Amino acid sequence: MKPASRPKTPAPTQISWEQILSNLDDGVITADPRGTIQFFNEASEVLTEISSAAATGQTLHQIFKREPWLLALVDKTTPPDCESARGEGDFVTRWGGKIPVSVTASPLRNRQGIFSGTILLLRDLRHQRELEEDLKRADRLATLGTLAAGLAHEIKNPLGGIKGAAQLLRRSADNDASVRDYTDIMIREVNRVNQLIEQLLDLSRPAQLNLEALNIHEILDDVLLLEGQAEAARQAVIKKNFDPSLPAIRGDRGRLTQVFLNLVKNAFQAMERPGTLTVTTRVETDFHIRGSGSDRSRLIWVDIADEGGGISEEDLPHIFSPFFTTKLNGTGLGLAACYQIVKDHGGMIRVDSAIDRGSVFKISLLVAS
Ligand SMILES: Nc1ncnc2c1ncn2[C@@H]1O[C@H](COP(=O)(O)OP(=O)(O)OP(=O)(O)O)[C@@H](O)[C@H]1O
Numbered sequence: 001m002k003p004a005s006r007p008k009t010p011a012p013t014q015i016s017w018e019q020i021l022s023n024l025d026d027g028v029i030t031a032d033p034r035g036t037i038q039f040f041n042e043a044s045e046v047l048t049e050i051s052s053a054a055a056t057g058q059t060l061h062q063i064f065k066r067e068p069w070l071l072a073l074v075d076k077t078t079p080p081d082c083e084s085a086r087g088e089g090d091f092v093t094r095w096g097g098k099i100p101v102s103v104t105a106s107p108l109r110n111r112q113g114i115f116s117g118t119i120l121l122l123r124d125l126r127h128q129r130e131l132e133e134d135l136k137r138a139d140r141l142a143t144l145g146t147l148a149a150g151l152a153h154e155i156k157n158p159l160g161g162i163k164g165a166a167q168l169l170r171r172s173a174d175n176d177a178s179v180r181d182y183t184d185i186m187i188r189e190v191n192r193v194n195q196l197i198e199q200l201l202d203l204s205r206p207a208q209l210n211l212e213a214l215n216i217h218e219i220l221d222d223v224l225l226l227e228g229q230a231e232a233a234r235q236a237v238i239k240k241n242f243d244p245s246l247p248a249i250r251g252d253r254g255r256l257t258q259v260f261l262n263l264v265k266n267a268f269q270a271m272e273r274p275g276t277l278t279v280t281t282r283v284e285t286d287f288h289i290r291g292s293g294s295d296r297s298r299l300i301w302v303d304i305a306d307e308g309g310g311i312s313e314e315d316l317p318h319i320f321s322p323f324f325t326t327k328l329n330g331t332g333l334g335l336a337a338c339y340q341i342v343k344d345h346g347g348m349i350r351v352d353s354a355i356d357r358g359s360v361f362k363i364s365l366l367v368a369s
């Protein structure tokens with residue numbers, strides 16, 4: 001009998017160290033003793049927005065002239081110190097934005113142990129910072145929830161009393177038009193405060209989501225149709241950039257409609273001059289965000305981009321906090337609610353904004369399995 005033949009193992013492919021470094025998620029840059037760049041991997045290109053071809057041959061001082069903190073680390077790797085150094089700081093992008101990065105700079109030595117250049121390891125900290133920010137925000141909301149629940153109870157009872165008294169007064173002064181007007185105002189305002197308390201309580205209660213497979217384009221179409229009629233949308237052009245192959249997502253129709261209504265309303269309100277509101281849908285392609293876990297393995301993003309006045313750097317950290325508003329008649333609860341609802345769906349909410357250029361709010365949601 002012939003022995004069973006073994007399955008053939010595929011021939012090992014040769015991978016050069018350059019390919020390995022190119023495939024790393026972290027930036028790797030090497031420079032000779034004079035600081036002239038010799039190797040610049042793909043992740044460095046993404047972080048610095050400079051191509052490897054353009055960077056190679058230039059000095060670290062030329063490429064990182066806007067990052068003196070990084071050059072100080074490089075200086076430590078050269079004689080007489082010849083030490084490794086670590087630090088964190090911001091990369092300034094071509095558009096004036098900032099990318100937080102951590103950098104490790106080490107001296108390179110040849111076989112004889114003689115200093116022969118510097119190697120830099122760059123790590124993008126955006127994702128980590130966003131997670132930290134998320135945690136802080138969740139903490140603030142939890143504190144607020146406890147406070148709101150206590151306050152709501154205390155406020156709702158006297159409010160009920162005021163409303164009842166106003167209704168009685170209105171009935172007993174049926175013939176007096178001015179008393180009727182005043183009591184109507186009282187009742188309306190009491191209802192408004194009641195609604196506000198309910199909204200605040202909504203933020204603190206664990207949400208009961210009615211999850212189903214949804215076509216997000218249907219929800220966006222409805223929202224754009226509805227908000228497109230509003231006074232604030234008069235000057236705006238609406239552009240839909242929908243990916244026709246987008247899969248269904250898992251969500252609560254009512255709650256997600258509320259999220260996109262708030263975002264689209266804000267976008268229109270921000271555009272005092274004529275401008276374009278662009279709504280884009282896309283499937284996540286960035287492995288960093290997608291991750292390898294099953295939960296995060298399939299995401300879609302909805303981007304809502306306006307050409308309004310933008311958000312200042314001082315305001316940006318506060319926009320998701322309840323009651324933060326820069327509008328005369330705003331309650332400042334719109335984005336706080338969006339944040340909570342998106343979180344409850346296991347999604348994320350991000351914002352890029354620059355004064356006078358506009359804002360992009362990006363929402364990720366999980367694909368229905
Ligand atoms: N698209 C945007 N462009 C510029 N600023 C924005 C935008 N969206 C939100 N903001 C800023 O964030 C703040 C908070 O927004 P949020 O929706 O929570 O409250 P609001 O719009 O002020 O009031 P409400 O939504 O309760 O009517 C706004 O007051 C505004 O300063």
Ligand SMILES: [Mg+2]
Pocket residue numbers: 262265266334335
């Ligand atoms: Mg709003």
